[in-house]
Amino acid sequence: MGTLRYLLASLVLLSHLGYSMAGLNPGVIAVVIFYLLAGHVVAGLWQKWQSQPAATTRFYADRLWRILPQYFCALLVAAVLWRAGAQSPFLLRSPGLFEWLANLLVIPLGYFMYTGFDSFVLVPPAWSLAVELQFYLVAPWLLGLSPRRLALVMLASLAVFAAAQLQWLDTDHFGYRLLPGVLFIFLAGGAMRQPRLHSILLAFWLLMAAYLLMLLMHGPAVPYNREVALGLVLGLPVLKVLRLARPTGVWKSLDRLLANLSYGVFVWHFPALWSLHVQPGAVRPVQATAVLALSSLLALVTHYVLERAVWTKVRRFERLSA
Numbered sequence: 001m002g003t004l005r006y007l008l009a010s011l012v013l014l015s016h017l018g019y020s021m022a023g024l025n026p027g028v029i030a031v032v033i034f035y036l037l038a039g040h041v042v043a044g045l046w047q048k049w050q051s052q053p054a055a056t057t058r059f060y061a062d063r064l065w066r067i068l069p070q071y072f073c074a075l076l077v078a079a080v081l082w083r084a085g086a087q088s089p090f091l092l093r094s095p096g097l098f099e100w101l102a103n104l105l106v107i108p109l110g111y112f113m114y115t116g117f118d119s120f121v122l123v124p125p126a127w128s129l130a131v132e133l134q135f136y137l138v139a140p141w142l143l144g145l146s147p148r149r150l151a152l153v154m155l156a157s158l159a160v161f162a163a164a165q166l167q168w169l170d171t172d173h174f175g176y177r178l179l180p181g182v183l184f185i186f187l188a189g190g191a192m193r194q195p196r197l198h199s200i201l202l203a204f205w206l207l208m209a210a211y212l213l214m215l216l217m218h219g220p221a222v223p224y225n226r227e228v229a230l231g232l233v234l235g236l237p238v239l240k241v242l243r244l245a246r247p248t249g250v251w252k253s254l255d256r257l258l259a260n261l262s263y264g265v266f267v268w269h270f271p272a273l274w275s276l277h278v279q280p281g282a283v284r285p286v287q288a289t290a291v292l293a294l295s296s297l298l299a300l301v302t303h304y305v306l307e308r309a310v311w312t313k314v315r316r317f318e319r320l321s322a
Contacts, residue, residue: 001037001242002259008033009265012125013292016269017283028176028224031128032231035182036239038132039189046143047193056140061314063136066263067106067129069310070302074267075103077298078122078274086274093119106130113173124270127177134179135186142187147196150187154200157184165211165225172223185232192239201236208232264299265292272298 008030015027045062049055082091093099099120102108110130112118118127142153157180164175174181188204191197212229215221247255272294273280278287 001239002255002257002262004033004238004242005037005262006258006265008037009262009269010292012266013269013295014288016124016280017273017278017288017291018280019283019288024227024230025224028227029231029234032176032182032185032228033235033238034128035131035185036189036232036235038135039186040192040239041189042136042139042186043143043190043193046140050140050144059140060136063133065311065314067133069307070264070267070299071106071123071126071129073302073306074271074298075122078271081271081274082122087279088124088270088274090118090121090124090270095120107133110134110177110179113170113177122270123267125266129267131177131179131182135183139186143190147194150191150194151197151200154184154187154191157181157187158204167220167222171225176224176228188232188236189239192236192243205233205236260303261296261299264303265295268298268302269295 011026011030013027015025015030019026042063045059046055049058052058078086093116099117102115102117103120103122103126106126107130108115109117109121109127112121112127118124121127123129142150145153160169160181161175161184163169164171164173164181169175169181176182188201191201208229212226212233215226215229269291273291276287276290276294278291
């Protein structure tokens with residue numbers, strides 16, 4: 001699934017450069033599919049570890065070591081660029097203690113709509129990392145539920161999402177950015193590993209496909225109801241197909257390489273565009289290609305120089321501590 005993840009990260013990058021597709025924001029579609037993938041991956045990890053000693057601690061450590069090394073490295077470089085005079089709508093506020101803590105702790109960035117932290121955020125896509133981290137905090141408990149109770153949790157989250165679609169709640173916030181309204185998306189990705197929930201997933205997919213068709217034909221178009229619905233309609237069957245795919249040879253090697261680069265492209269593309277003095281808006285294809293190339297290069301270097309070194313030391317420490 002590495003090729004898919006790299007493509008999704010590239011779509012997020014393009015959306016932040018101002019690109020759209022048929023009036024839709026490709027980054028939103030990509031983030032929704034990322035939610036599905038995160039739920040799918042986490043469910044697989046938990047199935048493997050849940051019966052082992054200290055499973056919850058091991059799970060949390062795995063997720064933090066996966067997310068934080070590149071994030072903190074990108075955060076440091078972005079801070080240097082900010083001090084050097086980088087210009088961005090995300091660097092408008094003179095930061096105080098709370099702004100720095102929010103950037104370091106990540107999770108507060110997921111509530112920027114209430115705190116205003118988006119006026120000083122060094123890795124702007126980190127709000128969605130905040131949503132993922134919140135899901136990881138509750139994942140061991142949720143994934144330990146029976147299929148029936150897990151389905152009830154999904155329905156409760158879907159009810160929040162439906163209230164947002166009806167505009168009883170803010171559609172952008174509760175239908176895309178806050179965990180109560182998108183928890184069911186993570187769980188849908190994980191439910192693909194539970195055959196007893198497949199019939200529920202099929203019914204959910206049909207419902208979402210009908211909803212998407214209604215939105216495209218009649219509206220209303222409010223941020224970001226069409227993109228979220230499209231991400232779900234596309235993401236579930238794509239994930240199903242990729243579960244059955246078995247890459248071999250060159251494709252397998254390329255897929256693994258792109259998997260290693262995908263997260264880095266996600267966290268590095270703002271430092272990359274600030275380094276290249278690219279301003280979102282009327283960005284030419286050659287500029288977009290340069291930002292993607294630099295983001296990929298930074299991802300490549302930090303993965304092989306930083307992440308792998310950190311993971312090796314962590315595994316060595318775990319063996320010594322066992």
